[in-house]
Amino acid sequence: MSVAEKTAKKYAQETSLGLKRRARKIHRALTEFYPNARCELDFENAFQLLVATVLSAQTTDVRVNQTTPGLFARYPTPDAMAKAEREELEDILRPTGFFRAKAANLQKLSARIIDEYGGEVPTGLDDLVTLPGVGRKTAHVVRGNAFGLPGLTVDTHFGRLARRFGWTASDDPVQVEKDVAALFERQDFTMLSHRLIFHGRRICHSRRPACGSCPVAALCPSFGIGELDPQAAAKLLRFELAP
Numbered sequence: 001m002s003v004a005e006k007t008a009k010k011y012a013q014e015t016s017l018g019l020k021r022r023a024r025k026i027h028r029a030l031t032e033f034y035p036n037a038r039c040e041l042d043f044e045n046a047f048q049l050l051v052a053t054v055l056s057a058q059t060t061d062v063r064v065n066q067t068t069p070g071l072f073a074r075y076p077t078p079d080a081m082a083k084a085e086r087e088e089l090e091d092i093l094r095p096t097g098f099f100r101a102k103a104a105n106l107q108k109l110s111a112r113i114i115d116e117y118g119g120e121v122p123t124g125l126d127d128l129v130t131l132p133g134v135g136r137k138t139a140h141v142v143r144g145n146a147f148g149l150p151g152l153t154v155d156t157h158f159g160r161l162a163r164r165f166g167w168t169a170s171d172d173p174v175q176v177e178k179d180v181a182a183l184f185e186r187q188d189f190t191m192l193s194h195r196l197i198f199h200g201r202r203i204c205h206s207r208r209p210a211c212g213s214c215p216v217a218a219l220c221p222s223f224g225i226g227e228l229d230p231q232a233a234a235k236l237l238r239f240e241l242a243p
């Protein structure tokens with residue numbers, strides 16, 4: 001029997017109370033391990049965070065952070081963004097990929113913010129998800145980090161880790177959000193999201209998780225699916241994020 005199979009067997013009979021306790025232990029361990037976990041997009045206000053999160057689709061936060069200073073210097077408000085020359089805006093956004101679609105979404109969402117919300121980014125989840133280019137994940141990023149309203153931001157890292165930890169069996173982000181929400185206090189949602197995403201980016205990678213260097217290995221039902229040798233695992237760690 002492989003290590004992964006033995007580990008999976010160990011957790012096969014876990015009760016729902018056991019699952020909740022283990023989930024919270026994992027969160028405590030990640031809290032200690034990532035004391036600086038935070039939103040990795042640079043922003044100064046809700047509009048900037050909304051724009052940066054829309055731009056982060058299909059690219060890295062590092063790339064977005066290289067692009068947004070110039071973007072916000074040129075178009076600091078929804079009004080300026082809505083009135084931008086499309087070609088000039090596209091040129092600035094080009095390094096983030098899908099720049100035509102992103103430019104169109106930014107102009108449409110800026111116009112909606114002006115027309116329907118008096119120039120202020122709305123705080124409601126139902127309002128935010130109606131803005132062009134804004135899904136539940138982006139809405140929760142903005143609510144959690146610009147408005148202090150707790151939310152689970154189920155991106156690719158969050159979903160993968162929640163499944164590896166046995167917190168959900170679903171691939172559907174809305175179901176993942178629901179399953180994970182049942183395990184934690186609402187007030188912890190935003191920081192839990194940051195810590196999971198930090199862990200997914202740095203250690204529990206999609207293809208080769210560094211199990212042999214993982215701070216939550218003893219609590220993880222997926223221990224053994226990645227590199228177990230501590231020295232080889234240490235080489236997989238990514239603490240500096242490259243674009």
Ligand code: SF4
Nearest residue numbers: 204209211214220223
């Ligand atoms: S790196 Fe391995 S042990 Fe750590 S969380 Fe990911 S799958 Fe589990």
